[in-house]
Structures are given as C-alpha cells and as structure tokens.
Amino acid sequence: MDQNPINVMIDTGWKTMETQEEKFDCDSFRDYYARRESGHSISENENMRSSEHVETCISCSAFAKQHETIIETMASLPQFDVSEKLTQSILQSVYLSQPKKADLLLPIGAAAGVVFFALLPFDSIQGWLSWGVGLIGLCGLQVLLKSAERTESIS
Amino acid sequence: MALLNFGTQWAIRLEKDFNLKSLLVGDERLTLRDLEASEDQKLISLSLAGNQKAFEILLRRYQKLVYNVIFQMVQNHEAAADLTQETFLKTYKGLATFRGNAAFKPWLLKIASNTTLNYIRDSRGKAASSLEEMLEENPHAEPSSKERLEEQVELHICQANLAEAIASLPVRQRQIFVLRYQHDLPYADIANITDETESSIKSLLFRIREKLRKMLVEKETLHS
C-alpha cells in the first residue's frame, strides 16, 4: 500500500471526483446552481451533468423556474412617477442653495451709482429728473425679472 | 394688475430667450433639445458653470430612478419625496467634487443610498448592519436541501405578492435586490454603491432570491 501522503491525497481526490461523477443528485444540482448564480467558475462537465439532471428532475426544474420567475416579475414591477410638484420643489431648493451673482452685484452697482450721482454737476433739474426716470425704469425691469423667475419656478 | 401680468409674461419670454441664447459651450451653441440629448458629463460641466437648465435635465433624467430606489428602501412616499429632494440637493452641492472620469449614475445612487440609510438609522435609532450579518440573522436565507415537496409548486407570482415579500426584507437587502433586478444595474456599480465586493454582491443576490423564493412558495402552498 502506498503510504506517500501526496499519493494518498491524489488517490483520495480521484475517489471524490469519481463519486461526484457517479452521483449528480438534487443536492448536487442545488449546490451547482448556487455556485453558478454566485459567480463561481463552473466546469463544462458540471454544466452538462446539471442540464441532464434538470431535464429529468421535476423538483430541480421547478426550483430553477421559480428563480427565473422572481427575476422576470421583479423586472416587470411598476415604478412610481415623480410628480411635477416634487421636481419643482427640488429645483427651487437647488436654486435657493446657490449664491447668486446678482446678489453680489447689486450692492456694488448701487455704490457705483451713488458715487456717479455725487460727482454729477447740478446743471439743471430736468437733467436730474431724466436720470431719475432711467433709474426707476431699471428698477422696474429688475422687479419684473424677479417676478418672472418666481412664476416660472412655481408653475 | 393686467399691466403687471403682461410685464411678467414678457419678462419670462425675455428670460427664456436669454437662457437659450446663453447656452454657448466653448465654440458650440446648444439648443434645449441638444442639451436634453447631452451626456451626463457635459450637463455636469454646464451645471458647474451655473447653468440651471443643465441641472434640471440631469434631475429629470434620474429623479424617477432615485425616487423608486429610495421608496423601496423606506416604503413610504412622503419620506421618499423628502429624501429624493435631499439627495439632489447634496448632489448639486457636491458636483464640484465629482470626479470627471467616473459614472454619474452610481455616484448619485450612492448619495441616495447614504442619505436614506442615515435617515433610517436616525428614525429607528438602529444602525444598519452589514449585509452578511443580516443574512446570518435570517438563517432561512440559506439554501436548504430539505422540504423539496413545496419546490414542485409552480410559482404564479403576482406583482403584489413579490412587492410584499420584498418589503419584508431588511433594508440593504431590498436595496441591492432592487438595484439589480428592477433597475438592471451592473454588479460593479452595486458593489460601489453599497461598499461591498462584486463577488459578495453576486452571492448575496442569490441568497436573497432564494429567501424570497421560499417565502413565495410557502405563500403559494398555503393558498393552494
């Protein structure tokens, strides 16, 4: 009798493989299926033997079919649509979180305006009035643009 | 009042025209339709440059996916709506930190996932355990070789039954199951979102499926 441990190991290994070769039952199929689905590598021989088994075994063929049915049904599950109200609410919160360039520009513009007016010579009251009308017009335009932004983000 | 209304409408038009005319990217001029067809990467660059329309397109592209993934995790529409909003707000604020060569979808879903798990942890005062731990808590998740009779029952799963069974899963199992089988995400993306390895995701997916199968078979057997 061969007492070399390596030869004994090879011998035992062969015997295990031979046993597997002979017997591919339901447990072997479930084990094969779990390993295959979990991404383990499967030998060509095992693929062949499992196909043979599942063709003749009602229980294992039902088992595999049930797994497939779950995947198919899952893919067909309806999904919820997002309401326009939620979309607008998200956009609003994103918009509000952003520091606006206009907010920074406004005080700078106002300061520049004050300096400009302070340096203007007092030629006539009409000149002052025409500058004033222009300024009011610009403020009006700003108000309308702000109001448009609000209306659009709410609608 | 009518004058103000007219003025507002006119200003909306003016603003829209301005927005359309201002979509100049490099030497390229983009219309709204071009923008809608743009890849995520381009929309992110435009959003970072301050173009709100570009972010709106990103939002509309992914809001349904984000909402449905979150809903499956929390099983509540009101919470799902709030968490979807929080997710997109965080995404917007974090756009500058987004690595240009990475894919946007898994990054967004990771923000959604972390936001939702934090919410669940805070509202339940219970930390979400690892996926492996959760499966250990549920010994029935392991495939068993016994009681084969029930397996011969042909499953006629209706969507409601499956949805109910999924709702009974622990939150992170639900999450990976939904990402894979409802939204068809690759294993690598799911692994990235959940901070797991690809091989553990594959193995977990099978075990979750087997757990659901047993639940459904049992139900079917009871009903028949």
Ligand SMILES: [Zn+2]
């Ligand atoms: Zn069998």
